Amino acid sequence: MTREAPTVSASSRSWGWGASLAGVLALLLLGEGVASVARRLVSGSAGILAWGSALVFLISAGAFLGLHGRAVFAFFRSVRVGALAIALYALSACLGVLFKQRDLYAPDRTEGFFQKFAYAQTYFAYHLLRPFGMGMPRVEVPPRAEEGLAWRAARYGKGAAEAQRKSMLASLSAEAKEKEIAAWMEAYTPELRRLYAFCEAVDLTRVWKSDWFATLNALLFTCVLSNAFRFGWGAWFTRRRFGFFLAHLGVLTVLSGSLAGRLFGTRGRVDLSTDPEHPRGIPNASRSFRPFSDPTRPREMPFTLRLEDFKAEYRTYLDVEFLDAEAAKHGRVKPPEFLVREGAELPLDFDEAGKPRIRIRVKEVHPRCEVLPDPVPADDPSAPAILAYEFRPASPEPGSVRWVLFADGPSSVFEHPEHAYRLRAVTAADASAIAGAVAEPVAETLGRLVVEVGEGEGAVREEGDARVDATVVARAAGNGDAPEVSATVLSYHPDPRLQRDPGTGRLVAGEDPTPLERRRPRNPALEVEVRSGDQTEKRWVFANFDIEAMAGQHRSLWKIPGIHLRFRFDRWASPVPARYLLLLREDGGLFLGKAGDPGSVREVRKGEPLPLAGAGEFLVRKVVSPRARIVPEIHPIPGAEFFHQDSAAAVFEIEGPEGTETVPLAALPYGEFSTHEYGERVRVHFYAGGAMPREWRSKLGCYDEKGESIAGGEIRVNDYLDVRGYKFFQENADSNDPTYSGIGVVYDPGIPLVLLGLYTIIAGAVYAFFLRPILLRKGAAP
Amino acid sequence: MTADRLFDATFWICVAGAPVALAASLGHFLSGGGGRLGRLARGASLAALLLGLAATLADGASLGHRWHETGHWPSQTLFEVIQFATFVLLVCFWIVFGVLRLHAYRGGLRGLTDLILFVLLAGIAGTAVYVRGVVNRAPDTLPPALQSYWFPPHISSLMVSYATLTIAYVACLVYFSFRFARGLFERNVGRARMLAIGSFLFFPWFQAVVNVPVALICIGVAAVLYRTKKGMGWLDSWMGGFDDFSFRIFSIGFPFLTAGFFMGSFWAQEAWATYWGWDSKEVSAFITWLIYLLYLHLRFVGGLRGEKTMALLALGGVSIFITFQLFGYLPESQESLHKYTEGSGAAREGLLGEAGGEAPAPPGGG
Secondary structure, X not given: OOOOOOOOOHHHHHOOHHHHHHHHHHHHHHHHHHHHHHHHHHHOOOOHHHHHHHHHHHHHHHHHHHHHHHHHHHHHHOHHHHHHHHHHHHHHHHHHHHOOOOOOOOOOOOOHHHHHHHHHHHHHHHHHOOHHHOOOOOOOOOHHHHHXXXXXXXXXXXXXXXXXXXXXXXXXXXXXXXXXXXXXXXHOHHHHHHHHHHHHHOOOOOHHHOHHHHHHHHHHHHHHHHHHOOOOHHHOOOOOOHHHHHHHHHHHHHHHHHHHHHHHOEEEEEEEEOOOOOOOOOOOEEEEEEEOOOOOOOEEEEEEEEEEEEEEEOEEEEEEEEOOHHHHHOOOOOOOEEEOOOOOEEEEEEOOOOOEEEEEEEEEEEEEEEEEEEEEEOOOOOOOOEEEEEEEOOOOOOOOEEEEEEOOOOOOEEEOOOOOOEEEEEEEOOHHHHHHHHHOOOOOOOEEEEEEEOOHHHOEEEEEEOOXXXXXXXXXXXXXXXXXXXXXXXXXXXXXXXXXXXXXXXXXXXXXXXOHHHOOOOOOEEEEEEEEOOEEEEEEEEOOOOHHHHHOOOOOOOOOOOEEEEEXXXXXXXXXXXXXXXXXXXXXXXXXXXXXXXXXXXXXOOOOOOOOOOOOEEEEEEEEOOOEEEEEEEEEXXXXXXXXXXXXXXXXXXXXXXXXXXXXXXXXXXXXXXEEEEOOOEEEEEEEEOOOOOEEEEEEEEEOOOOOEEEEEEEEOOEOEEEOOEEEEEEEEEOOEEEXXXXXXXXXXXXXXXXXXXXXXHHHHHHHHHHHHHHHHHHHOO | OHHHHHHHHHHHHHHHHHHHHHHHHHHHHHHOOOHHHHHHHHHHHHHHHXXXXXXXXXXXXXXXXXXXXXXXXXXXXXXXXXXHHHHHHHHHHHHHHHHOOHHHOOHHHHHHHHHHHHHHHHHHHHHHHHHHHHOOOOOOOOOHHHOOOOHHHHHHHHHHHHHHHHHHHHHHHHHHHHHHHHHHHHOOOOHHHHHHHHHHHHOXXXXXXXXXXXXXXXXXXXXXXXXXOOOOHHHHHHHHOHHHHHHHHHHHHHHHHHHHHHHHHHHHHHHHOOOOOOOHHHHHHHHHHHHHHHHHHHHHOOOOOOHHHHHHHHHHHHHHHHHHHHHHHOHHHHHOOOOOOOOOHHHHXXXXXXXXXXXXXXXXXX
């Protein structure tokens, strides 16, 4: 190999290292100049002088090439120029990582970029001058935390405590370090400003997009081009040269492809939601995407992209919390989370000899289950009786609902889907108690309206019956001057569709022709007039959520400060056409009665539809009385369907001083059946979550102007969809908004060329390094 | 837990093996392989190799256990990457050992193998000290971004190349150290070259932790040999053929570097429809690749041989070092997609009260 390598060729001998370098640098300068003139010519801001000089330049360059073409060719073909091009390329790459770069696609043009630049350069300099952390501020875990770590080691094991210690130290040292860096940054601001100005002037903050780097690319291209053809056409397919030729052809293809991408490509993002009526207005389908280079000017696509489905699937974890008094002292520290995997074992609560007192084993894990509540007898004297039911909606609606009612619980109510009736369960000792319970009339009310004035210890809290036109009055304590505050209910809305009134800008409820009592209270709300002194204001109060807390502490929603309203909705006494009581007699008898109508009581049987005034069938499946608790009944659903909304479940075995328990737990969205207490020692909590989803996927569909499907498919991270040159990939998701999917869009016609080039280089390298030696040896053999 | 213990075992084996390898190396250099010291050195050399083998097995078992435990290719967390890198380094040592027939070296030359092994074992022990001190070893689950079939080959290919080229670097380092030492004692090296080599060996920066000890060992050996009038003639054949020796190590590593580099591009293309994003890690690897490409071109097309091209090999090694050791601190790396993240701000809870803060910066990256 050594002998056949040609030495520096005759033609390049005239180009020494110094001359080559001077030539290359002159070319880079020329490139900068040409690019800036060309830019002015293209933008149309060029005067006659610029056009004239461009013309003169082109003519003289052409003449130079015509007269000295051979010498120019020799220059680019020279090994030294080639080597310098590679070396300068490496040097430019170094500059590109040594200085903070503006974003490639969405460059930050604000003053904020200087701050980023200054921080990044200081951060780098700081670490450069503190190799291997020498001289960095020392940090130690404070004694108070040591106690916590010892406790953690005893309860969760040494590994968990060690991990905690390391993250504490990392966090503390990062904090100390950041302080020093901030001080450096402040002290060297003038120098950083000067460095920044210099970097900006010579494009060191945008190396990859600079003209000089583009020139360097062109130089490299020309060098490779002139070298690939240096041996003439006939040499291409010889055994000796084929690999060399192929590899260099590949480089040319890659460079051409990247140029095409730079000239004609765009990248950006389109935000879609599976919810066609998304509260923040994210669309379900879009015909355009927002390019990173200018998000304000959406770019049209030749089809409409629709988000058919989206799901982010999270991993399942188990938290273990200790319940004793000592644990309460350390309760502020988050317990470690353990990833739930089948067969895994978790030892806990170690004794002096280092042996665990408690062991939790993961017996089964089911990623997709139907989870149903199953009442079982309980020992706890305060536990209620529980009734399991099934509701089968009238056809054609599919799917039945299977859930439970807690007896005697005022908020445990079954609500008919079309709001024909409500039903609740009560226990009764005998026939007279049953008659009494049914005879008792229901005083219709919406619930309670709570008015809080002021904050902290001096706050005053008044509540009253929430009815339309009712008023709750409160006055701030210990201050005779404080005005009286009153809140009057103006209207009740079981499920308002709020709209902004175009005239006043206020939120108003949309018209709904359905009678009030036939509307199901999915989102019960009150419109309330608040009066404080001579100020009045209308407010919306929701039972399901605290709108003030949602708006955040730093933003006041209301004109009148210091007054907070809450609405506690009554699930039983609020308006509904009919109310039924399901009565559980102590001896196991089951009766149904219409509230307020003693004559309506009749005995009913489990498993048979109850005579209720509404569409669909309501059946009692199981009654556990007088004391019951709920365990999840897990029905694994087989199959590989990803876009399901069912939850994961797992079966654990907890072994310890209180005996061995088998505990099924489910990871339902609202946390039902997710916790279990083992004796009074530990509480385990099973849930799906974590910082990162295990997997996220979007199902996309593309439609033409007539609305006909032209393409579609699933995308996931590492697997995109390509439709007519538009590539869609999974880019973004929001754990707070499960309907939202951020989809990256790339339109880059250069990609196929670049890939072809890369494969060609590989083929060339494989030939040159592996096949060529074999072929040449064979050829030389005879 | 077992993966941890096995990694700790690797650490202790390296701690034990490094001084044995150093002793063997010194013994071989000083005795020239003869006499009682030579016999002792041969024994120590064998012991060091056996310890190196034990470290390879322990590290491999630790890695295998972690793979089994997490159910995914163990190159996700910083700990796993270090586990993997140290293992690959040891395996590549054995590959180089076999391919370059290092076992056939006799006499004083045998000390070279021992010295390279010493650097590797000491380096691994040093890295393990860092791991034991600050790196969180808890396994984690693979984020969607890493769930790709490109993940294992991309990482492994780059690791093999980095390991092999690091060994090439160490070999160059030993060469230049001896060259420098002979220049000091024989006064047969020009002043400019001495200055260049000296500044490479002693430049007070990150790479000094490897360079300075090796240089001092070599100079010390040379000093003893010249004082006792034994001289270093036995090194001539090796130093004369070093260009070819180092090229052979390079030719094992370079195809893997290219393959790993290209696979990264294919992977990025599948994940983000971007074959190249000028991410600082990509660029760091690209710089390394360009340096080796320059080496290749100058050696084959330019016909350059000897110390000038070897200097490029050494420069490539420095570049790898930067990619590993300095990468996390580069101004451009703060937003890199290749940065390892570990730990979380949660650790502050209960320690500093409600004081919120950002997640700690990872100490380096790889």
